[in-house]
Amino acid sequence: MTTTATEDRGFRPGPGADGAAPGLGLTRRLRRLRRSPALRALVRETRLSTDSLVLPLFVLAGEGVRREVPSMPGVCQLSVDEAVREATAARDDGVRAVLLFGLPEAKDAEGSAAADPEAPVQRAIRALKRAAPDVLVVTDVCLCEYTSHGHCGIVRGNDILNDATVEHLARAAVSHAEAGADVVAPSDMMDGRVGAIREALDEGGFEDVAIMAYAAKYCSAYYGPFRDAADSTPAFGDRRTHQMDPANVEEALREVALDLEEGADVVMVKPALHYLDVISRVKQEFGYPTAAYHVSGEYAMLKAAARNGWIDEERAMMEALTAIARAGADILITYYARDAARVLAR
Numbered sequence: 001m002t003t004t005a006t007e008d009r010g011f012r013p014g015p016g017a018d019g020a021a022p023g024l025g026l027t028r029r030l031r032r033l034r035r036s037p038a039l040r041a042l043v044r045e046t047r048l049s050t051d052s053l054v055l056p057l058f059v060l061a062g063e064g065v066r067r068e069v070p071s072m073p074g075v076c077q078l079s080v081d082e083a084v085r086e087a088t089a090a091r092d093d094g095v096r097a098v099l100l101f102g103l104p105e106a107k108d109a110e111g112s113a114a115a116d117p118e119a120p121v122q123r124a125i126r127a128l129k130r131a132a133p134d135v136l137v138v139t140d141v142c143l144c145e146y147t148s149h150g151h152c153g154i155v156r157g158n159d160i161l162n163d164a165t166v167e168h169l170a171r172a173a174v175s176h177a178e179a180g181a182d183v184v185a186p187s188d189m190m191d192g193r194v195g196a197i198r199e200a201l202d203e204g205g206f207e208d209v210a211i212m213a214y215a216a217k218y219c220s221a222y223y224g225p226f227r228d229a230a231d232s233t234p235a236f237g238d239r240r241t242h243q244m245d246p247a248n249v250e251e252a253l254r255e256v257a258l259d260l261e262e263g264a265d266v267v268m269v270k271p272a273l274h275y276l277d278v279i280s281r282v283k284q285e286f287g288y289p290t291a292a293y294h295v296s297g298e299y300a301m302l303k304a305a306a307r308n309g310w311i312d313e314e315r316a317m318m319e320a321l322t323a324i325a326r327a328g329a330d331i332l333i334t335y336y337a338r339d340a341a342r343v344l345a346r
């Protein structure tokens with residue numbers, strides 16, 4: 001007989017509740033808690049908050065410049081004054097943190113502009129701190145936006161030199177701190193950069209500047225639109241010798257462990273949606289503040305499908321962000337930050 005199995009699932013033949021049709025006599029009906037918006041809200045397990053949102057901004061020289069990135073509809077390269085305007089508007093929407101990327105006026109093989117106090121990012125930090133001191137300023141620390149070859153480090157032949165690169169990154173991070181950054185976010189994936197940046201910041205008297213490490217950053221096809229926005233497509237080769245293989249998760253845990261040992265305050269997984277398992281394990285195994293970056297390609301895919309009328313953009317956006325939070329991310333870095341904040345506010 002199969003009765004044991006069906007009884008275990010709460011199957012009890014009997015009359016229906018209304019006495020009309022015979023019901024199944026179920027003791028467990030999970031649909032009971034889905035009957036109304038208020039009831040669903042009461043039992044919701046994941047609640048998105050504007051507190052978690054970080055908006056990336058691309059800053060360049062000039063004034064009054066707002067240049068939309070073709071592969072990222074709604075995202076613009078902004079001059080410093082426009083970046084301040086955008087950050088202020090975002091704050092008014094409820095987004096309290098921005099992540100700055102820079103497009104320098106000139107690039108060279110060493111990416112010297114990365115540590116230039118007069119480069120767009122450093123200027124934008126100072127302008128933001130004057131105009132909107134309540135906005136948290138996070139800065140991306142890498143060389144790829146600043147090198148003529150588009151690589152994340154100093155190149156010799158076909159190699160990206162680890163230790164020489166780390167020195168430059170530390171200088172860039174200190175220049176961001178000097179300009180007033182609250183958090184620096186190294187995205188280069190060189191070994192030992194978190195420790196070197198921590199040491200350099202401390203030596204400069206910036207003990208209170210936090211490090212958000214791009215700890216598990218995968219070599220992903222989904223950074224394509226970003227490289228248009230930041231003008232950072234490598235002129236030759238790719239990023240496989242430093243970014244992680246999408247096939248690996250144990251290695252991501254080693255990356256996170258090392259970054260934490262070296263002094264990272266927040267660890268990041270990137271991209272987000274294809275790496276929910278990584279986010280989940282990082283949060284569960286380390287319990288540190290965990291960020292996830294819903295990257296340019298993830299954004300562009302939703303935009304493209306929505307523009308074709310193939311998906312409901314707002315629902316897809318909220319579903320994506322909810323999934324990333326459900327996996328364990330505390331911090332959501334997303335080009336949708338302002339749109340999501342506006343949805344959350346109503």
Ligand code: PBG
Pocket residue numbers: 140142144152187188222223224225226227239294295296297
């Ligand atoms: C720079 C950097 C990249 C991103 C963030 N920082 C690009 C890359 O590694 O090529 C990607 C962000 C996005 O795709 O939205 N190292």
Ligand code: ZN
Pocket residue numbers: 142143144145151152187188
């Ligand atoms: Zn880079």
